[in-house]
Amino acid sequence: MSKDSAVRTFLAVRLPLELAATLHKKAIHRAGDEHTHDVRWVVPQQQHITLKFLGSSNIDQLDTLITRLEQGFSGCKMFDSMTGCFRFFPNGRKSRILALDMHSGQELKRLAAICEYAALQSGFQPERRNFYPHVTLGRFKSPRYVNHSQFFNLPSFRMTVAEVVLFQSEPSSDGKKYKALHVFPLQPLAISA
Secondary structure (H helix, E strand, O other): OOOOOOEEEEEEEEOOHHHHHHHHHHHHHHHHHHHHHHEEEOOHHHOEEEEEEEEEEOHHHHHHHHHHHHHHOOOOEOEEEEEEEEEEEOOOOOEEEEEEEEEEOEHHHHHHHHHHHHHHHOOOOOOOOOOOOEEEEEEEEEEEOOOHHHHOOOOOOEEEEOEEEEEEEEEEOOEEEEEEEEEEEOEOOOOOO
């Protein structure tokens, strides 16, 4: 990336590929014949929990952001997160996005707050919406009514959040492609004897 060129970026937690593949299969199964072809599915390799969308970014902003985030995440420890219920955005009457809630107590919110603060200090725009931890599984090709009973709850799946990733979003023939620009590892949990 040249010094003056702008790229679209965001900060996120990647889902482990095995978990993402399981969620992908279960979501397609729940969609059934009625919705399978109405949805552009997010491939497992691209499933993530967005912590902060940055938008158009230049290299100077990103360098500043990386430095601030390395400081911000320095005391953060790994933690577990659990999948929750299916969710439809903006709502079930005019659904555009099929997502899955993610729960971690306040830990994901804490990571998002660190990202927001570092982004503001690096010249990015403030987030106008409240942070709501979720994984986007698919996007409806056009807004539609979805019967919530069809997307009944899944059993909970657990994952360990061990890093935050700065991603670049690039357009591709099948939607968007994400490229990791920087990884911020979280501190391992101390193991007691």
